[in-house]
Amino acid sequence: MILLLSIADADQESRWRTFRSLSTFDIIHASLLGRPCMTPATTAGTPQIQNEHATDPLGTITATIATLEICHTIQDVLGSLNNGNLLISVAQRKCEILTGYGKTLKQKQPHLRATQHLLSTSTGRAGVVGNVHASCTYYHALILVTRPSLIASLTTRISPRESPAASSSSFVDGSANNLSEICIDSAIHMAQTCYDAFTAGILLANMCLLKVWLFEAGLVLGFAMSVDASGHSDAEDAYRNARKVLKTLSRTSSLAKEYYDILSSLLQAINMHRRQKAKQGHPQSRQSVGRLLEFDIGRLPSQSSSVAGVATQLSSPDDARYGPSANDLHPTGDEFDGVDMNVGFDYGSEEWLQFANQVSGFLPMNNDSLGLFFDSI
Amino acid sequence: MFTRAEVDGYLELDARGTLPIGSIPSAALNIIIAIGSQSRMLATTDIEIAASGFNYGRNIAFREQLENPSVDLIRLFLLMTFYMVGACRRHAASMYIGVASMAASTLGLHATEQYSSLPPEEALLRSQ
Numbered sequence: 001m002i003l004l005l006s007i008a009d010a011d012q013e014s015r016w017r018t019f020r021s022l023s024t025f026d027i028i029h030a031s032l033l034g035r036p037c038m039t040p041a042t043t044a045g046t047p048q049i050q051n052e053h054a055t056d057p058l059g060t061i062t063a064t065i066a067t068l069e070i071c072h073t074i075q076d077v078l079g080s081l082n083n084g085n086l087l088i089s090v091a092q093r094k095c096e097i098l099t100g101y102g103k104t105l106k107q108k109q110p111h112l113r114a115t116q117h118l119l120s121t122s123t124g125r126a127g128v129v130g131n132v133h134a135s136c137t138y139y140h141a142l143i144l145v146t147r148p149s150l151i152a153s154l155t156t157r158i159s160p161r162e163s164p165a166a167s168s169s170s171f172v173d174g175s176a177n178n179l180s181e182i183c184i185d186s187a188i189h190m191a192q193t194c195y196d197a198f199t200a201g202i203l204l205a206n207m208c209l210l211k212v213w214l215f216e217a218g219l220v221l222g223f224a225m226s227v228d229a230s231g232h233s234d235a236e237d238a239y240r241n242a243r244k245v246l247k248t249l250s251r252t253s254s255l256a257k258e259y260y261d262i263l264s265s266l267l268q269a270i271n272m273h274r275r276q277k278a279k280q281g282h283p284q285s286r287q288s289v290g291r292l293l294e295f296d297i298g299r300l301p302s303q304s305s306s307v308a309g310v311a312t313q314l315s316s317p318d319d320a321r322y323g324p325s326a327n328d329l330h331p332t333g334d335e336f337d338g339v340d341m342n343v344g345f346d347y348g349s350e351e352w353l354q355f356a357n358q359v360s361g362f363l364p365m366n367n368d369s370l371g372l373f374f375d376s377i
Numbered sequence: 378m379f380t381r382a383e384v385d386g387y388l389e390l391d392a393r394g395t396l397p398i399g400s401i402p403s404a405a406l407n408i409i410i411a412i413g414s415q416s417r418m419l420a421t422t423d424i425e426i427a428a429s430g431f432n433y434g435r436n437i438a439f440r441e442q443l444e445n446p447s448v449d450l451i452r453l454f455l456l457m458t459f460y461m462v463g464a465c466r467r468h469a470a471s472m473y474i475g476v477a478s479m480a481a482s483t484l485g486l487h488a489t490e491q492y493s494s495l496p497p498e499e500a501l502l503r504s505q
């Protein structure tokens with residue numbers, strides 16, 4: 001039996017802070033790798049620790065608590081996701097909870113706007129980086145619960161006659177398509193949030209979670225782009241920006257380089273697929289999920305002159321942040337067309353078919369396959 | 378996981394030479410610095426600092442500490458997990474977070490009834 005009242009307030013705060021960090025990281029880690037979560041669920045919800053908010057002028061604790069609340073939603077469906085049997089109705093309910101929570105958070109949390117003033121101090125930058133992670137956790141949760149619907153929806157669009165899902169009630173009433181739109185919107189917002197943080201120059205050289213989230217968003221967007229031949233300009237922008245950030249992170253991370261190479265190859269495959277099909281699509285609005293964290297800073301003055309020096313020439317730990325290089329900010333049009341990548345790849349042959357099958361395997365109904373993919377690198 | 382005041386306290390003790398060598402706080406401080414170096418990664422010295430700091434902390438974590446779970450030990454293993462994720466060592470990260478989770482269960486950190494804040498008078502009354 002736990003002697004509750006013998007624990008001093010300071011110890012209580014320390015214990016809860018430790019458990020909150022452990023639970024949050026475990027759930028994110030487990031959901032990314034398709035593994036079971038090891039930390040037990042709380043027995044009586046989320047407690048309110050009074051002292052914490054008194055020393056939280058930038059809303060860091062609020063962002064941390066928000067992240068934990070979102071993680072609890074992931075924890076609820078992690079078993080179903082790993083077993084590949086998440087029901088559409090459950091996904092819808094979780095989506096409603098998450099989007100409702102996102103709207104509430106946006107209203108209550110005035111710090112979800114990264115201003116130039118906020119980014120001028122190390123404390124402010126730390127708070128913004130925390131909010132970037134909270135935002136990405138939110139989009140990650142939405143992607144997790146809606147991704148099976150996206151796969152089913154896109155698969156139906158590829159071969160409507162052969163797909164048994166095409167005649168299911170969720171497709172007839174449009175709920176699956178709605179969820180797949182949320183999935184794409186979430187991936188766009190996730191990639192754009194990371195890119196905005198990147199252009200603001202607040203990313204470190206090694207962002208261990210961001211690179212996986214960017215890859216996750218890139219795969220969702222790439223898969224959607226590969227099916228919708230007309231293309232969504234915002235999805236393509238987000239895909240391109242995700243690759244830019246991964247390219248920079250790949251300077252210090254072999255895994256980020258692996259992700260960048262895969263997204264580059266996927267892009268080439270999409271372009272080839274589009275040229276072959278030349279179908280017309282339909283532009284979509286991006287309104288089903290709102291943007292959580294806004295970057296209201298414009299272009300930093302230093303970026304136009306010597307941005308390449310940000311990542312390589314700063315010496316103090318406080319300045320060791322990763323930002324865009326001059327080429328990253330002003331990419332050539334060729335980069336997105338993929339003409340300079342993997343010139344030896346033959347898209348009209350069996351090699352392309354194998355690659356397409358491989359890529360489609362990254363976005364399975366069963367999240368465990370994603371874990372297997374990670375293990376293979 | 379740590380407050381800035383806690384880390385500043387560790388740094389101050391370390392600067393004075395009074396942070397006990399081989400203690401969990403010294404291990405935590407070394408791994409915090411290792412994660413910082415790993416994240417900065419501006420030069421090859423950062424790799425060396427990260428590796429040596431992590432190895433120091435890991436040796437302490439596994440030296441008889443596992444049999445005495447504590448909040449500090451959980452935080453130490455969570456730091457090691459974070460370092461391993463940054464080093465693209467997913468299996469090692471899973472093992473470390475497994476140890477931290479089991480220690481948290483053992484100590485009952487998930488029993489959130491304990492965190493309900495009672496007014497001081499009420500808490501004193503109940504404790505009597």
